[in-house]
Amino acid sequence: MKRDSWLRKLIEQLITDKPEILHDEEKLSNVITDAINKSLPEASELIYNNLKTNSGDMLEDHRLLRQEFEARLQRRWSKALNLLETLIVLSRESGEEFCEDVFDEDAEIDNLQVSSVIVRLHARACRVAHEVLTLLRAGYADGALARWRTLHEVSTTAFFIAHHGKDLAIRYVEYEDIERYNEMLEYQRSYEKLGYEKLEDEAVQEIIERKEELVKSYGEDFRKEYGWTLGILPKGKRTFKHIEESMDFSHWRTYFKLANNYVHSGPLGTIFPLGSMKHVDHLLPGASNYGLATPGQNTGISLVQITTCLLTIEPTYQRLLAAKVLQLFLYELCSEFVDTQEDIENEEKELRKREEAIVE
Structure with a gap:
């Protein structure tokens, strides 16, 4: 199919059925816009199917070019x-x-x-x-x-x-639970939009309790970014x-x-x-x-x-x-x-x- 031939034929058919719109610029514009909107799903489906059918050959060509390029690069940079x-x-x-x-x-x-x-x-x-x-x-x-x-x-x-x-090594390892807590908060804010399931209340509570335990042990600053450096920096x-x-x-x-x-x-x-x-x-x-x-x-x-x-x-x-x-x-x-x-x-x-x- 030639590029845009499907659209041209559609518009020509509309004009044939309603020749009076040629004398009304606004109506003609609306008809063309409506034709484009209606034809996009069909046209995209045609292009998608065509590309999918021929994608094997296309990818093979690109892979061959990449292999040749990487072979040249390897020869050039081989020692390094x-x-x-x-x-x-x-x-x-x-x-x-x-x-x-x-x-x-x-x-x-x-x-x-x-x-x-x-x-x-x-x-x-x-x-x-x-x-x-x-x-x-x-x-x-x-x-x-x-x-x-x-x-x-x-x-x-x-x-x-x-x-x-x-x-410091111990604090670094324990800070993992602070990161886990922060990630849990982000997850709770966005899981619905991402289409994921809500975390179980028991799991959330366990993460919160561990965070509170660490804050009680090291202080409120421990939960902040790079809190594991507390006492050093x-x-x-x-x-x-x-x-x-x-x-x-x-x-x-x-x-x-x-x-x-x-x-x-x-x-x-x-x-x-x-x-x-x-x-x-x-x-x-x-x-x-x-x-x-x-x-x-x-x-x-x-x-x-x-x-x-x-x-x-x-x-x-x-x-x-x-x-x-x-x-x-x-x-x-x-x-x-x-x-x-x-x-x-x-x-x-x-x-x-x-x-x-x-x-x-």
Whole structure:
């Protein structure tokens, strides 16, 4: 069916049946509007069925293009991406060995509560690093940097808890019930519009009672955002930014704010995606082989940071040696990511010079 032929035929039929409307502009406009409104359901159904029938071929074409793109990206970034994957695997294995040694039934643990929390944070960090690697291999630098932001938060939090010890580790774990209470309130406000079922009164009461128990134990401020930092950070400064500052990680704030651009809907993240060179004026609706350096090296750094934090809670010669090996891999990883991005930029500059010379 030719585009809009269904609408044209419908309007022609209406005019044939009522030729007098041609002399009345308002009536003609109303007839056309009414025809469009009545025909939209039928037309959309026709287009939907046609697209569904042919979607297999369409998707196959797009998947082939994506496979070819990702193969080229892998060739270009292979050294850097392989080093990042190596770091992730080594970090995971370090965490697994730490758990086997430290949580052995016969092991004597000085920092059980701290170790338990840092192990969980480290496991999450490894998971997020895998997500970053997947996004980088697919050419999504913005998404990778957004996920690095989470990794940075996890790593910084791990250092904060490790530094302040057992009592803070316990409060961090117990704060889960405050978050559960806050989520329950949000659910209660919106479950009807979402089409979900109401929570059982018994479950709600249990959550409320646990919240009240914690508030009674720690004070009203505990239920506020970052309330688990109570007793460490002063009132009015209980934020992630102040956790960063207390751990001397505030120099990462520049990258953190950069990552925020690709988490939120502001103009900077919309107009200047990481995958586009600033002098290239075009929209980027999908993947790019450019811009991987910042999220790549940042992910390596944060992952090594939290793995080192874990390995030094209960330090042994073997764990300190593993931490040093990770540092050596990290130095090479950062160099590879930066060098590869610079190669792309230099190639682009040469291409622009040749194009300008041809024009002249």
